[in-house]
Amino acid sequence: MSRPNAFYAQSGGVTAVINATACGLLERARQHKDRIGKVLAGRNGIVGALREELIDTSRESASAIAGLRSTPGGAFGSCRYKLESFEANERVYRRLIDVFEAHGIGYFFYNGGGDSQDTAHKVSQLGKRLGYPVTCIGIPKTVDNDLPFTDTCPGFGSVAKYVAVSVREAALDVESMCDTSTKVFVMEVMGRHAGWIAAAAGLAKDRPEAAPHVILFPEIAFEKDRFLRKVRATVRKVGYCVIVVSEGACYADGAFLADAGTRDAFGHTQLGGVAPTVAVMIKEALGYKYHWAVADYLQRAARHIASATDVEQAYALGAAAVDLALAGRNAVMPVIVRKRDKPYRWTIGEVPLEKVANVEKSMPRNFITRDGFGITERARTYLQPLIEGEDYPTYKGGLPQYTRLKNELVPKKLKGFRV
Amino acid sequence: MSRPNAFYAQSGGVTAVINATACGLLERARQHKDRIGKVLAGRNGIVGALREELIDTSRESASAIAGLRSTPGGAFGSCRYKLESFEANERVYRRLIDVFEAHGIGYFFYNGGGDSQDTAHKVSQLGKRLGYPVTCIGIPKTVDNDLPFTDTCPGFGSVAKYVAVSVREAALDVESMCDTSTKVFVMEVMGRHAGWIAAAAGLAKDRPEAAPHVILFPEIAFEKDRFLRKVRATVRKVGYCVIVVSEGACYADGAFLADAGTRDAFGHTQLGGVAPTVAVMIKEALGYKYHWAVADYLQRAARHIASATDVEQAYALGAAAVDLALAGRNAVMPVIVRKRDKPYRWTIGEVPLEKVANVEKSMPRNFITRDGFGITERARTYLQPLIEGEDYPTYKGGLPQYTRLKNELVPKKLKGFRV
Numbered sequence: 001m002s003r004p005n006a007f008y009a010q011s012g013g014v015t016a017v018i019n020a021t022a023c024g025l026l027e028r029a030r031q032h033k034d035r036i037g038k039v040l041a042g043r044n045g046i047v048g049a050l051r052e053e054l055i056d057t058s059r060e061s062a063s064a065i066a067g068l069r070s071t072p073g074g075a076f077g078s079c080r081y082k083l084e085s086f087e088a089n090e091r092v093y094r095r096l097i098d099v100f101e102a103h104g105i106g107y108f109f110y111n112g113g114g115d116s117q118d119t120a121h122k123v124s125q126l127g128k129r130l131g132y133p134v135t136c137i138g139i140p141k142t143v144d145n146d147l148p149f150t151d152t153c154p155g156f157g158s159v160a161k162y163v164a165v166s167v168r169e170a171a172l173d174v175e176s177m178c179d180t181s182t183k184v185f186v187m188e189v190m191g192r193h194a195g196w197i198a199a200a201a202g203l204a205k206d207r208p209e210a211a212p213h214v215i216l217f218p219e220i221a222f223e224k225d226r227f228l229r230k231v232r233a234t235v236r237k238v239g240y241c242v243i244v245v246s247e248g249a250c251y252a253d254g255a256f257l258a259d260a261g262t263r264d265a266f267g268h269t270q271l272g273g274v275a276p277t278v279a280v281m282i283k284e285a286l287g288y289k290y291h292w293a294v295a296d297y298l299q300r301a302a303r304h305i306a307s308a309t310d311v312e313q314a315y316a317l318g319a320a321a322v323d324l325a326l327a328g329r330n331a332v333m334p335v336i337v338r339k340r341d342k343p344y345r346w347t348i349g350e351v352p353l354e355k356v357a358n359v360e361k362s363m364p365r366n367f368i369t370r371d372g373f374g375i376t377e378r379a380r381t382y383l384q385p386l387i388e389g390e391d392y393p394t395y396k397g398g399l400p401q402y403t404r405l406k407n408e409l410v411p412k413k414l415k416g417f418r419v
Numbered sequence: 420m421s422r423p424n425a426f427y428a429q430s431g432g433v434t435a436v437i438n439a440t441a442c443g444l445l446e447r448a449r450q451h452k453d454r455i456g457k458v459l460a461g462r463n464g465i466v467g468a469l470r471e472e473l474i475d476t477s478r479e480s481a482s483a484i485a486g487l488r489s490t491p492g493g494a495f496g497s498c499r500y501k502l503e504s505f506e507a508n509e510r511v512y513r514r515l516i517d518v519f520e521a522h523g524i525g526y527f528f529y530n531g532g533g534d535s536q537d538t539a540h541k542v543s544q545l546g547k548r549l550g551y552p553v554t555c556i557g558i559p560k561t562v563d564n565d566l567p568f569t570d571t572c573p574g575f576g577s578v579a580k581y582v583a584v585s586v587r588e589a590a591l592d593v594e595s596m597c598d599t600s601t602k603v604f605v606m607e608v609m610g611r612h613a614g615w616i617a618a619a620a621g622l623a624k625d626r627p628e629a630a631p632h633v634i635l636f637p638e639i640a641f642e643k644d645r646f647l648r649k650v651r652a653t654v655r656k657v658g659y660c661v662i663v664v665s666e667g668a669c670y671a672d673g674a675f676l677a678d679a680g681t682r683d684a685f686g687h688t689q690l691g692g693v694a695p696t697v698a699v700m701i702k703e704a705l706g707y708k709y710h711w712a713v714a715d716y717l718q719r720a721a722r723h724i725a726s727a728t729d730v731e732q733a734y735a736l737g738a739a740a741v742d743l744a745l746a747g748r749n750a751v752m753p754v755i756v757r758k759r760d761k762p763y764r765w766t767i768g769e770v771p772l773e774k775v776a777n778v779e780k781s782m783p784r785n786f787i788t789r790d791g792f793g794i795t796e797r798a799r800t801y802l803q804p805l806i807e808g809e810d811y812p813t814y815k816g817g818l819p820q821y822t823r824l825k826n827e828l829v830p831k832k833l834k835g836f837r838v
Contacts, residue, residue: 014595016588044598073591079599161817168818169435169720172492176433179463180498185716203818273695275713293715294694297604301588305723307817387817398580398726398806399587399622 003035004106006325007049008057009042010141011081011112011119014074015155016162016303017314018141019403021111022075023068024318025139026057030065035326040103040410045079046110046119050092050419052099056410067403069315070393072303075405078112081419083119086129095417096123097132102413107135107325111318113142113153117333118357124331137321138333138353141314143300145196148361149351150335152386154317155300157310160200161387162302163189163244166295168204171211171242174291178240184231184282186292187212188275190299191246194363195219197299198246200383202375211242213373216278218248219363220372222257228285230373235288245274304400308389309344320348344385422454423525425744426468427476428461429560430500430531430538433493434574435581435722436733437560438822440530441494442487443737444558445476449484454745459522459829464498465529465538469511469838471518475829486822488734489812491722494824497531500838502538505548514836515542516551521832526554526744530737532561532572533777536752540772543750556740557752557772560733562719564615567778568770569754571805573736574719576729579619580806581721582608582663585714587623590630590661593710597659603650603701605711606631607694609718610665613782614638616718617665619802621794630661632792635697637667638782639791641676647704649792654707664693723819727808728763739767763804 008025010018022041029036041055042048048055055076057065068075086093099105110120120138127133140147145156167187174185191197195217202215213234216222234241249257258274275292283290313336320334331353339345367379375383393400427444429437441460448455460474461467467474474495476484487494505512518524529539539557546552559566564575586606593604610616614636621634632653635641653660668676677693694711702709732755739753751769758764786798794802812819 010595014592047599071591072588074595077598078595080596081599164818165723166717166721168821169491169722170716172490172821173433173716173720176429176493176497177499179496180466180500187717206818276692276695291715292713293717294711294713295717296710296712297589297592298585298606298712298714298717301592302585303588304584309817384816389817390811390814392809392811395809397803398728398808399583399625402587402591 003037005037005104006039006107006109007042007100007105008039008109009045009048009111010074010076010078011045011110011116012078013143013300014078015141015143015300016072016158016306017154017311018111019068019071019073019075020311020314021139021141021154021318023065024315025109025321026065028319028322032322032326036107037104040105041076043407043409044077045081046083047079047081047419049099050095050417052412052414052417054103054410055407059408060405064403064405069311070303070391071402072301075403076407082115083122086122093126093130097126097130098414100132100134103410105134109137109139109321111139111141113144114147114358114360117147117353121331121353121357124353135325135330137325137329138356139317139321140333140335143190143197144194146194146360148356148359151338151346152336154310154314156196157307157386158302159190159197159299160383161307162299162305163197163201164203164387165305167201167212167242167244170293171204174240174242181289182291183235183240183288184243184279184290186243186245186275186279186290188245188247188294191218192248193218193360195246196363198244199363199367199375199379200387201244203380203383203387209238212244213238213241214243215373215375216243216245216249217368217372218246218250219365219368221252222249224281228282231282232286243278245278247274249274303393306391307387308391309386311391313346316348324350341381341385344388422456424456424523425458425526425528426461426519426524427458427528428464428467428530429493429495429497430464430529430535431497432562432719433497434560434562434719435491435577435725436573436730437530438487438490438492438494439730439733440558440560440573440737442484443734444528444740445484447738447741451741451745455526456523459524460495462826462828463496464500465502466498466500466838468518469514469836471831471833471836473522473829474826478827479824483822483824488730489722489810490821491720494822495826501534502541505541512545512549516545516549517833519551519553522829524553528556528558528740530558530560532563533566533779536566536772537776540750540776543772554744554749556744556748557775558736558740559752559754562609562616563613565613565779567775567780570757570765571732571755573729573733575615576726576805577721578609578616578718579802580726581718581724582616582620583622583806584724586620586631586661586663589712590623593659593661600708601710602654602659602707603662603698603709605662605664605694605698605709607664607666607713610637611667612637612779614665615782617663618782618786618794618798619806620663622799622802622806628657631663632657632660633662634792634794635662635664635668636787636791637665637669638784638787640671641668643700647701650701651705662697664697666693668693722812725810726806727810728805730810732765735767743769760800760804763807
C-alpha cells in the first residue's frame with residue numbers, strides 16, 4: 001500500500017461541531033492525495049466498518065465537504081457500540097482486518113469520546129496483536145468535556161455557549177413575569193457524570209443578582225432543605241429564581257433526582273425529567289408558580305449558536321489527525337493545549353491513546369462555590385474562552401442551510417457480517 | 420395638557436421582540452417632544468399604573484433605548500392582570516384616572532395580546548364613561564399569533580424561527596444516532612389553544628423524508644392508534660421519527676394529552692410535559708428509544724435567533740402607535756397588513772379596539788394536511804416570510820449583550836392603592 005486509503009468514523013453522541021472535525025480531516029487529506037488515497041467513512045461509526053458499509057467521501061464535492069464545517073449532527077451517522085477486548089471477541093478484530101485489507105485501508109481515524117478512544121486504542125494494536133498494522137489516530141469529541149489531557153473537547157464549547165445564552169434569555173423572561181406570575185424557572189442540561197455543562201450556564205451571571213441563581217451539579221450531593229431555603233431567599237431578594245440542573249444531579253446516596261421520590265414516571269430507562277421534578281418540589285414546598293425547560297438534543301445540535309472557538313478547534317483537530325498520521329505517529333490523539341487564558345491562546349498537542357482510554361476528567365471542586373450552588377472565578381477563567389466568538393451558518397428563507405452528503409457506499413467485496 | 424405625558428405598558432407573556440416595540444415607540448415619541456412630554460412606563464404592566472409605579476423613560480440614554488431593539492423579555496416588567504368591567508370594578512378605573520391626572524398622562528399605549536387589547540379598549544372609554552379622555556392605542560404582541568385582523572403578531576415570527584431551526588438541528592442529531600440508539604425525538608412547543616407555533620416547526624421540512632415527520636396540533640383530535648401507526652411507519656421508512664407536539668394537543672373529548680393517562684405528574688397546575696407523555700407512550704407501544712425536549716421559555720426569549728422580519732414589524736408597530744396617537748386616533752390598534760406573499764411586502768394598517776378585544780384568530784383547517792400530521796403549502800406560504808432574515812444581537816465575551824434600563828420611578832403623588 002504505497003497510497004493507502006483511510007477510514008474515518010464518528011462515534012457516540014454527536015455534536016454541533018463533529019462535522020467540522022470531519023471537514024478539517026477531509027480537506028487536509030485531499031491536500032495529500034499523493035500519500036492518502038480515498039477517505040472511506042464508516043456508515044454509522046465503526047459499525048459501518050464491520051458491516052462493510054463504507055462511504056466514499058471522494059464522491060463529495062469540495063463545497064459539500066466545506067459545508068460540513070457548519071452542519072450539526074454526524075454527517076456519516078454515528079453509533080453507540082463498544083468494541084470488546086481482543087480476548088473477549090477476536091472475531092470483530094479479524095473482521096476489521098478483513099475489511100481494511102479488502103479496501104486498502106492503512107489509516108484509521110476515530111472521532112469520539114472516552115469509549116471511542118478505547119476503541120481506537122484497541123484498533124491501534126492490530127499490528128502487534130494480529131499482524132495487520134494500521135496507523136491509528138483518535139480524535140476527541142464530546143459535549144461532556146470529560147476527556148483527559150485536552151484543554152477541552154470539541155462540542156463542549158458550543159453546548160456551553162447555548163446553555164449560557166439560553167439561561168440569560170430565559171431569565172429576562174422570568175424577571176419580566178415574576179411580579180404577578182412565574183417566579184421560578186428550572187432548566188435541565190446534559191451532563192450525566194460531571195457538571196461541566198451546568199457550570200457553563202454560570203457564565204450568564206454578569207452581576208451578583210443575575211441568573212442563574214442556583215446550579216445543581218452532579219458533584220454536589222443534593223440536600224432538599226438547603227436547596228429550598230436558597231430558592232426562597234433568592235425569590236425574596238431578587239423577585240424570582242432561575243435554576244440550572246444537571247441531568248446527573250443526585251442525592252448523597254447516589255440516587256438521581258429524576259429517579260427519586262414518587263414522581264418518577266420518566267426516569268426508568270433514560271435520564272431526563274429532573275427539571276419538572278425540581279419544579280414540582282419547589283411548588284409543593286414554597287408554592288411558587290414555575291416553568292421548566294429540558295433542552296435535551298437541542299443543546300448539542302444548536303449549530304446556529306455554536307462557539308467560533310469550538311468550531312475552529314474541532315476543525316483544527318481533524319486536520320491535525322491527518323498531519324499526525326502522515327508523520328508516522330500511531331496510537332495517539334491530538335489535543336488542545338491552552339497556552340494562555342486571556343486572551344485565549346491554544347495550540348495542538350498529542351497524547352498516547354493508552355493514556356486517554358477509559359479515563360474521565362472530572363470537574364475540579366474549586367470550580368464550584370463553597371455553597372455548592374455556583375461557579376468560581378477559576379471556573380470562569382477556564383470556561384469563558386471556550387464560548388468566545390460566533391460562527392453563524394448560512395441562512396436561506398429564514399433557515400440555516402445544512403449540508404447533506406450523497407453518502408454513496410463503495411461496493412462490498414466480502415461476505416456479510418452480523419454486528 | 421398642551422404637552423401631555425404618555426403611559427406605556429407591557430402586558431401578558433413577554434417575547435423576544437416586545438422590547439423592539441418599546442424601542443420603536445420611545446424613539447418615535449422622542450422625535451415629537453413638542454407634542455409628547457415624558458413617556459412613563461408602567462412597572463409590571465398596568466399594575467404599575469394602579470400602584471403609581473411609573474418608570475421615567477426620559478432618564479434612559481438614547482443608546483439604552485436603542486439597545487431595547489435587541490433585548491428579549493419585558494424591560495419594564497409585564498403582568499398577568501385582567502381589568503374587570505366598569506360595572507364590576509369602577510374603583511380601578513377611578514384609580515387609573517387619578518394616576519393619569521396626577522402625572523399629566525394623556526396618551527395610553529398598551530402592548531399585549533387579546534386580554535390586553537380588551538383592557539386597552541376599556542381604558543379608551545374613560546372619557547365617555549368617566550369624563551377623563553385619554554388617547555388610547557393598543558399595540559399587538561403575542562407568540563400565540565391569535566390576534567385578529569393583523570397578518571401576524573410580533574413575537575410569533577421569532578418563536579416560529581426558533582422552533583423551525585431547532586427541529587431541523589435536532590433532527591440531524593437523531594438521524595445520526597438512529598441506527599444503534601435513539602429513534603424517536605419529541606419536541607414540545609407552546610400554543611395552548613392554537614397550533615400556529617407547532618405549524619411553524621413544519622417549515623423545517625425541506626424534502627419528503629425530512630423532519631418533522633409528525634406534528635400534533637390542538638386543532639386535530641389525538642387518536643393514539645393512528646398516531647402510533649404513523650410513528651412506526653416513519654421509523655421503518657426513514658429510520659427515525661421526529662415529532663413536534665403542541666402543549667395544547669388534546670383528545671377528542673378536549674382532555675389535554677399532558678393531563679390524560681396515568682403519567683400526569685406535571686400537568687396539574689400548568690400545561691407542559693406533553694413531550695414526555697408522548698415519548699413514553701411510544702416507548703411502551705413500540706419499544707423505540709426516545710429523547711424529548713421542552714423548550715418552554717427558551718423559545719419565546721430566544722432573541723439570539725430572532726426573525727429580522729419580526730423585529731422590524733415589532734419596531735414599526737411601536738412607532739406607528741405614536742403616529743396614530745398624534746393623528747388624534749383613539750381606541751385603535753395598528754396592525755400588519757400583508758400586501759404580497761413572495762417577496763413578502765407589508766404595511767401598517769389600523770383596526771378599532773372594540774373589534775379586536777376578546778376575539779381569537781384560529782388557524783385555518785386548510786393549513787393542516789388531510790391526515791392531520793403536517794402543514795400544507797398554504798401554511799408555508801403564510802408562515803415562511805415571518806421567519807425571514809436574521810437580526811443578531813451584539814456579543815461580548817461570547818454572550819449577547821442585552822440592555823438593562825435604570826428603571827427609575829417618578830416620585831409618587833398619591834396615596835397607596837391595593838391591587
